[in-house]
Amino acid sequence: MTWATVLAAGVLAYALKLAGYVVPASWVEGERRSRVVTLLPVALLSGLVAVQTLVGDGGGLVLDARLVALGAAVVLLVLRANFLVVVAGAALVAGLLRAAGGG
Template sequence: MTMWVAVLVAAGIAFALKLAGYLVPAKVLQEPHVKRVTGALPIALLAALVVTQTFTTGGGGLVLDARAAAVGVAVVALLLRAPFIVVVVLGALTAALLRLTGWA
């Protein structure tokens, strides 16, 4: 299978999933269980992306480096109710300082 065939198949699947979302009856979407699940999905997906980018390498292995420490500092700042920009700056500074000191 060539790359273009794979891209077209993926685009077709994405379009079909979007279309299926529009075809779901409104009555189903108003159920409390469905509302809870759909409200939590973006949070779960974002958490999965953060964990994947923080604790994995290009080869697929787990790693603890400056990224993990930066996320830890950002979590603490969030728990202390720091503004979002402060959280981002603290995380970036943590990663930069650790990399500067040689702790990759």
């Protein structure tokens, strides 16, 4: 049964990925539809960052080290820090806060 679950989840995941590559071009043509498709990753990744930063295991909103770390990342971005500094800086802030018992 576990094998069936593993294989079904895998096949469905791949089918979803492939679906985006084989939709008829006419579905996503035109100025406005084209704009939607261009903006889609922005919307999905922004939503993902919000969930990764503020949503707890049960689905409720939780304020903890993750939000402080993202705040640090934004400050570094405003200061035009390079990509690696932003990523490592956020990890460092979250790690230090947690080591200090700050969630």
